[in-house]
Amino acid sequence: MSVNTPKDILTNGESQKDNPRVIRLTPQWSAIEGLTPPLSKEAIATLKKEKVVQDSFIEPQWVNVLKDAQDRFLPGTPRGIGIRAIMLSNEGTVHLTTPNGGDYQVPDINLVLERGTELSEGNILVSRQTERDEKIYALSHSRVLQYLVKGIDNILNANEPEAKQKLTPAVLIYDLSQLEQVSGYVHVLKNPSEANKAILGIYPLDIEAAK
Secondary structure: OOOOOOOEEEEEEHHHHHOOEOOOOOOOOOOOOOOOOOOOOOHHHHHHHHHHHHHHHHHHHHHHHHHHHHHHHHHHHOOEEEEEEEEEOOOEEEEOOOOOOOOEEOOOOHHHHHHHHOOOOOOOEEEEOOOOOOOOHHHHHHHHHHHHHHHHHHHHHOOHHHHHHHHHEEEEEEEEEHHEEEEOOEEEEEOOOHHHHHHEEEEEEHHHHOO
């Protein structure tokens, strides 16, 4: 399995490697035969085509993130946490296009932290969790999982080799006290001038074996 080691990204003298808000958990792999790295060429080809297989490949890491986030952040966040799935770059903003016509400008980790979102404008879709869930599992935040798998599909099927190399799916954890709920999943930053306080943590997920 080839592993891309991201270069350090400097922001105010701090690299992403040393940033406590960038949380890289030890990857957990699927128990399904053929989905544990190193992956065969056939498995990689199937992952590229089938979203249900992408879901199975990433599910153990996703559940691990949910469990870690509620253990790590909920005790110190009285109003609860928000959960969002995105794509981000390990090195500068990257242009991504997909075979189905998707067109994205994907920012790097530090820019996401600074502006509180990967988006340049618009609402932020966030799944809310206000108390500990002892039975938390993959479908506890099912809509976020859908967006996570969509991002994985976009990366694996990127038209640009650079995008496939530099991009990773990730899960954002928000402090809900920093967001204003418009309706349902729709939120906006409560204090845009303090956007850099909104994100408690970013969990990049490891899909290098599938690239």
